[in-house]
Amino acid sequence: MITKATYAAAQKRAASLLTRTGIAISTAELARIAVADFGLSDLERTGGQILTLVDKAEIAVKLLAMLPNQVLP
Template structure:
């Protein structure tokens, strides 16, 4: 659960990142920024800020903001109602993002999981994305990602998003944010 005060603080910081990257949001979009704390009460280390532009039956487009060294925890997008899970392409717009997926593990991965959550990070094939670089994650693929030291903005282009169906390796996680008054 995140307090309304902390939510507003993180929304303001998120808007600052969009300004740095020259990404313009409408006033309505600015008011719809989602602050995902994953229910761990450690948003500075495990969290994600995002805006969803569109999410129809066929396509989804989002901007993901990660503050310096902030981590989106390991998860996958499972099949749903007989249809393949979400397929998504990440395109780095600002900063640097380290994406970890299934595959040959990096000998010396750049990132470390947030302290106390190490056991919930199991994939270590490292993909480094700088501005203009992109990577496609296939359905049902375990993945997690972390921003570099200056933070990062990632554009996500995907099939329909069902965030409530994401399966996290860490069973403590609650994907849908709860804001306390």
């Protein structure tokens, strides 16, 4: 399990990555970025940051931000 500080730092890093690609992130959206470490507690190497923009029964739109050297298990 990751700490709250690590979680918040990963949210900010993901928002920075998305902003650098031209995607504007509001403060409310920053707070909604989910940080997944898959229970491995090694977020620098394994995990992902996910911002859900739309979540309906018919469609979902999500942005996945991968930090440098991060992989999904």
